[in-house]
Amino acid sequence: MERLVRLPLGKHFIRPGEMLSQVTGNPWFGGWPSPARARYLPVFLEIQKPRLCKMVRVLAFAYPYTWDSLPIFYRLFLLSADGVQNEAVLYHQKHTAMTLLASFFYSAHLPERLAPGRFDYIGHSHQLFHVCVILATHLQMEAILLDKTLRREWLLANSRPLSFPQIAGAIFLCLIFSLSNIIYFSATLYRIPEPELHKKET
Numbered sequence: 001m002e003r004l005v006r007l008p009l010g011k012h013f014i015r016p017g018e019m020l021s022q023v024t025g026n027p028w029f030g031g032w033p034s035p036a037r038a039r040y041l042p043v044f045l046e047i048q049k050p051r052l053c054k055m056v057r058v059l060a061f062a063y064p065y066t067w068d069s070l071p072i073f074y075r076l077f078l079l080s081a082d083g084v085q086n087e088a089v090l091y092h093q094k095h096t097a098m099t100l101l102a103s104f105f106y107s108a109h110l111p112e113r114l115a116p117g118r119f120d121y122i123g124h125s126h127q128l129f130h131v132c133v134i135l136a137t138h139l140q141m142e143a144i145l146l147d148k149t150l151r152r153e154w155l156l157a158n159s160r161p162l163s164f165p166q167i168a169g170a171i172f173l174c175l176i177f178s179l180s181n182i183i184y185f186s187a188t189l190y191r192i193p194e195p196e197l198h199k200k201e202t
Contacts, residue, residue: 054107058103058106058107061103061106062103065099069096072092072096073096075089075092076089076092076093076096086146086147086150086151087146087150088142088143088144088146088147088150088151089143091139091140091142091143091146092139092140092143094139095136095139095140095143098132098133098135098136098139099132099133099136101132102128102129102132102133102136105125105126105128105129105132106125106126106129108125109125110125111123111125112124112125
């Protein structure tokens with residue numbers, strides 16, 4: 001028996017086969033190039049392998065956040081030197097807690113899982129996720145401003161300023177890496193074959 005898929009908003013259900021037929025059989029979709037049409041492919045992949053898609057989607061956010069936050073984690077849990085622990089640490093801790101809470105809402109789909117249809121417009125987990133992310137960003141900016149003020153003398157005394165070639169080299173490497181990703185995945189999208197349009201029954 002074909003599984004019904006619930007649309008993001010409302011109490012409407014649709015069969016995956018009907019969804020695919022509507023996309024590929026619609027002349028508006030049929031006239032688009034492959035990259036534009038390929039943006040709908042994750043929808044069908046999520047229908048077929050929802051757990052895999054959820055894991056990949058969460059990892060896409062968790063991995064860069066963890067990598068970027070390693071200096072903060074190192075400072076919070078492993079360092080206790082003077083000039084490192086100050087009033088900004090509390091903001092860093094709050095920022096980390098709000099980020100973890102945002103991750104929970106993003107991955108758990110609560111509270112709409114407990115009452116389908118009641119949180120489609122207000123109180124949806126994606127809304128709560130964005131609220132937590134905004135609060136986390138605010139707390140992070142407050143922590144950075146405090147660190148710039150309270151740790152200025154300590155940083156100047158214990159760290160060497162970066163030279164212009166070092167800064168330019170880092171920016172250049174980031175640009176090369178980003179452009180390589182864009183070129184690679186764009187070329188992959190253009191290699192996706194055009195789906196055959198469903199002929200209308202006469």
